[in-house]
Amino acid sequence: MKVDRAVLKSLPLFERMTDPDLDSMLEHATPRRVAQGDAVFEQGGNAKSFFLLIHGRLKVTQVTHDGQQIIVRMVHPGDLFGFAMALRRNDYPGTARAAAESLIIGWPTEMWSRFVEQNPRLAMTAMQTIGQRLEEAHTRIREMSTEEVEKRVAHAVLRLSKQAGKAVEAGIRIDFPISRQDIAEMTGTTLHTVSRILSAWESKGIVQGGRQKLTVTDPPRLLKLAEGELD
Numbered sequence: 001m002k003v004d005r006a007v008l009k010s011l012p013l014f015e016r017m018t019d020p021d022l023d024s025m026l027e028h029a030t031p032r033r034v035a036q037g038d039a040v041f042e043q044g045g046n047a048k049s050f051f052l053l054i055h056g057r058l059k060v061t062q063v064t065h066d067g068q069q070i071i072v073r074m075v076h077p078g079d080l081f082g083f084a085m086a087l088r089r090n091d092y093p094g095t096a097r098a099a100a101e102s103l104i105i106g107w108p109t110e111m112w113s114r115f116v117e118q119n120p121r122l123a124m125t126a127m128q129t130i131g132q133r134l135e136e137a138h139t140r141i142r143e144m145s146t147e148e149v150e151k152r153v154a155h156a157v158l159r160l161s162k163q164a165g166k167a168v169e170a171g172i173r174i175d176f177p178i179s180r181q182d183i184a185e186m187t188g189t190t191l192h193t194v195s196r197i198l199s200a201w202e203s204k205g206i207v208q209g210g211r212q213k214l215t216v217t218d219p220p221r222l223l224k225l226a227e228g229e230l231d
Contacts, residue, residue: 003031003105007054011078013125021118030106034058036177040082040096040104047084047092049106053077056102057164057176061185062094071185073133074099076163085112086126100176140186152187153197154226157207161216170208170215177212 005022008014014022030049034040040051043062058075072094075081084092107115116123139155157174165172184194198214201207206222208215216222 002026003029003054011052013052013078013080013122014119016121017119024118025107025115028107028111032104032106034098034102034104036098036101038098040098041092043092043095045092047082047090047109049109050083050085050112051081051096051107052105053079053081054103054105056104057099058096058102058104059099059182060094060096069185070188071182072137074160074163080122080126080129082106083112083126085109086130099178099182149187149189149193150197151226151228152189153183153194154222156183156186157214157216158219158222158226160214161219165216168215171217172219173213173215178214179212 003026005019005026008022008025009017014025017025031054032040034056040058041047041049053075055077057077058081059071060073060075060081061069061071063069073081075096081096082092084090087093116126136159160174160178161172164175166175167173180194180198181191183198184191187194198207198209201222202209204221206216206218206225208217
């Protein structure tokens with residue numbers, strides 16, 4: 001499998017790179033299709049590569065010391081991930097698993113320094129990505145520390161609809177398979193609690209569920225729930 005230069009050129013991260021520099025990057029690239037449910041890398045594994053998501057969705061999970069699994073990040077098309085070297089780590093801090101069939105490109109970790117020298121925007125984007133992750137982590141920690149479960153779930157669903165929402169007739173559909181267990185792992189609660197909340201929302205016309213599907217049918221009302229303006 002080969003990746004055409006135009007695919008990278010279409011992404012904001014690479015749009016200013018010259019064709020020779022893009023070709024040089026692709027010389028060392030390894031494209032890979034990842035089936036839904038398969039892992040790109042595992043938590044604690046040797047960080048031999050870093051990656052770019054071309055198509056699909058990934059979820060990055062961590063297992064805590066007490067054995068609880070949490071989803072710490074969703075990876076969307078155009079995102080870099082697994083660049084442990086930029087974090088001064090030799091191992092992956094989490095497990096990246098395909099939430100939907102995905103296409104990724106991988107490069108050897110030792111190529112990171114060369115790519116950053118050739119493309120300062122890559123370094124800037126990596127720094128912005130790390131900053132965004134920290135900000136989101138702080139937001140989620142604050143939510144879990146201070147907010148009731150329903151508000152946390154509302155915030156999580158709103159973030160997903162903003163990051164991966166697709167306009168459909170019924171509202172805004174989260175455009176990849178998402179389970180109630182996934183939402184529980186994003187919000188630090190139980191499957192039973194999330195199921196109860198979503199079922200109540202469905203009866204009120206706020207969301208529409210299905211087998212690993214979720215559509216926000218009343219975004220303004222969900223926002224009011226998240227902000228505590230609605231009982």
